[in-house]
Amino acid sequence: xxxxxxxxxxxxxxxxxxxxxxxxxxxxxxxxxxxxxxxxxxxxxxxxxxxxxxxxxxxxxxxxxxxxxxxxxxxxxxxxxxxxxxxxxxxxxxxxxxxxxxxxxxxxxxxxxxxxxxxxxxxxxxxxxxxxxxxxxxxxxxxxxxxxxxxxxxxxxxxxxxxxxxxxxxxxxxxxxxxxxxxxxxxxxxxxxxxxxxxxxxxxxxxxxxxxxxxx
Numbered sequence: 467x468x469x470x471x472x473x474x475x476x477x478x479x480x481x482x483x484x485x486x487x488x489x490x491x492x493x494x495x496x497x498x499x500x501x502x503x504x505x506x507x508x509x510x511x512x513x514x515x516x517x518x519x520x521x522x523x524x525x526x527x528x529x530x531x532x533x534x535x536x537x538x539x540x541x542x543x544x545x546x547x548x549x550x551x552x553x554x555x556x557x558x559x560x561x562x563x564x565x566x567x568x569x570x571x572x573x574x575x576x577x578x579x580x581x582x583x584x585x586x587x588x589x590x591x592x593x594x595x596x597x598x599x600x601x602x603x604x605x606x607x608x609x610x611x612x613x614x615x616x617x618x619x620x621x622x623x624x625x626x627x628x629x630x631x632x633x634x635x636x637x638x639x640x641x642x643x644x645x646x647x648x649x650x651x652x653x654x655x656x657x658x659x660x661x662x663x664x665x666x667x668x669x670x671x672x673x674x675x676x677x678x679x680x681x682x
Contacts, residue, residue: 548617
C-alpha cells in the first residue's frame with residue numbers, strides 16, 4: 467500500500483536517511499526498531515507527510531505524494547493518515563469525545579456525524595464511559611486510548627505511531643499493544659509503529675531494523 471523509493475534526507479551536513487527503499491503491506495502491523503539516531507522518527511515523519519525527503523519517492527497506492535501541493539498534502543494527511551505519539555497531545559480544554567471528533571470536523575463532517583463515529587470508536591477502545599471527561603480527568607492509559615480513537619476517526623489508510631507506549635507503565639503498555647492487533651483484526655487497520663519495546667516488536671507482522679539511516 468505504501469512504497470518508498472530511494473529516500474534520502476539530510477539536515478545540514480548530517481545524513482539521516484540513506485537511500486531507503488521500503489514497502490508497507492495493507493492491514494498489517496509493521497514496527498520500525500533500531501538504536502537512537504538511526505533515523506526511525508525521520509522516516510515515520512516522511513511517510514506521514516510531516517516532512518519531505520530531499521530526494522526519492524513516496525507513494526500511497528497510485529498517489530505520488532511528491533506531485534501534490536502543500537495544501538493537497540495537508541488535506542491528504544488529515545483524511546488518510548492517523549497519528550499517535552508518545553505524549554497524547556490531547557487538547558486540555560476539550561472532552562474526550564470532542565478531542566476524538568476534531569479531525570472529522572476539520573475534514574468537513576457535521577458535529578453529529580463526527581460524534582457518532584467518535585462514540586463508536588471510544589466504545590471499541592473501552593473508554594466510552596469517559597467520553598465527557600477532559601484529559602486531566604483521565605488516566606495515562608485512557609488518554610492514549612482517546613488519542614488512538616482520534617487517529618482512527620477519519621478511517622485512515624494507515625496509523626503512524628511514534629513510541630506510543632513509551633510514557634505508559636508496563637500493564638498499560640501491554641494493553642495498548644494488544645489494542646493495535648485488535649484494531650488490525652477488527653478494522654483491518656494498517657499500523658506503522660516506531661518502538662524500543664521488544665515485546666511489541668516480537669508481536670508484529672513485520673519488523674524493520676534501522677541502523678545509520680538504512681534499513682537492515
